[in-house]
Amino acid sequence: MVTGRVADGETGESSDTRTSQATAERRPETHVPDGEDPRRCPYCGFELPADDQYRLHLGLNHYDKLNDVDQQAFRDAYQQEEAELTRFRIIALGGLVVLYFGFLLIYALLAT
């Protein structure tokens, strides 16, 4: 699914036929646990567990085929994700700082 068509989806370069062929061939195998109700992509049949992921998948892989409402929904989901990413980045930065200064301190204490 995603693979080579991701970049194309974002820049909107690929033709519809190429996208659908490629996604059909490369869609990774999925397994849905019993009792779950997946969202299924109408263009390539890829199953996704949550609505936000479904919106993102549509936008990343089938952007050209979406109507204005779905395109807007994709952009919203992408923006929404941006906020969560920012939170993660702050934690990651904190982790890097802890790693760096942690080791610096230990080296200062132990390596003579």
Next chain:
Amino acid sequence: MDAGGRWQRMGVRVVCLVAVAAPLVALLSEPAIAHAAALRGSTSTVEVPTWLFLTTGGGTVGASFLLASFVTDRAFMRSVHDWGFTLPAPGRLLRLGGQLVGLAVLAATVGIGYLGPETAYRNLAILAVWVGWWGGYVASTYLLGNTWSTLNPFRTVASLLPSLDRSYPDRLGAWPSVAGLLALIWIEVVSPLADDPRLLATTIVAYTAVSGAGSVIYGTDTWFGRVDPISRVFALFGRFAPLTQTADGLSLRLPGGALTDPDAVSGRAETVFVVAVLYVTTFDGFVGTGLWARLITTVVEVGVPPLVGYLSAYLAGFGLFVAAFWWAIGLARRFGRTYITRVALAERFAPSLVAIAAGYHIAHNLGFILGLAPSLAVVTGSPLSPPQQPPVLTTLPGWISGLELAFVLVGHFIAVWIAHAAAYELLPGRLEAIKSQYGITLVMIAYTIISLWIVTTPTVTPPFLGGGGV
């Protein structure tokens, strides 16, 4: 989504993991001072406790994951991996020349193996196979490009034979290669293949016979493309290499770029094969450590036959590696919130391990190759009457050992990046793509610590085997 609970559970898990990992690191760091240059008996030491040295290695790999997590632009990642251009392909004449060279080296190795001097370090067969081929040539398959499909003398011999062209059973997949690779390295570890030129020559003849028979049954392309473990290892390493032969010519890419292709590995058996490649080089190093010498001595004292001890450890270790990898993929499936099967996830994450295997191979062999290269050159000059003491480089400059450690770490950095790219190609959510790498990153950190320890710990002769290599 109940984010608070998730983070809490994750925190508990991290604490458990640290609780398990800390004694492991402590166990590995028994000698208080790390021998950062102890590969071949060098004496320089680093005045840092071993546990600190090992956790620093693990920490840098963790840091590289955190740094990679800042890159979330798919188009950019793709442009990095697709960077490259095409060069004209070498002609047919060069190909024929390569085949002839391969055949000549095979004939010389077997011939001198039987006829040359019996002393290992004076015999061309031993030096050509272990220094020239397993050390130097293997390094060329991941540093430059995989030329084995052309040079492979076993294939050239097999292609002269008629073939029945039976269809290869698809359900076997890459499993025979997994078994073949484990068997080859098992023979290499427990038999004096690196000491006895006659035995080495006989093994090569047997290998030629087996691959010839396989090619007669299934055809050379099927045998060397799907079954032969050595060809498969080189094909994987060739994926890491910057140069690849394509229909249009030689294509040049960044090292590791081709490992992000969706077809790099396919099927459960091939992912296990990648883990096996990483595992066998590790085990080869592990039996040369003092820890293993003490362990096996204790086990043998209890009354277990030495070979049973070696085999159990070999298979148990492999099981452990596969289980750790599979656990990491399970975490990827959970944290990535995806329905993609474990096998499909493993297919994309496994190629990252090839970069680690390449980095580890060069770290493990660089000092060895440089030290014995003069021997190889002199003995090649007069294979039947080599000097009594072929020249060796006994003292390598100190920075060589630093270079070895750098290779281990660079291999891991590239691996972290490849896993990062794979996650972004599989999962639509950017945050899920980052979280899906938690497991594989933890596995990589653990492996960095283990491999740094093996590379830097002083090597001892594995007990009970009656041979210690060149």
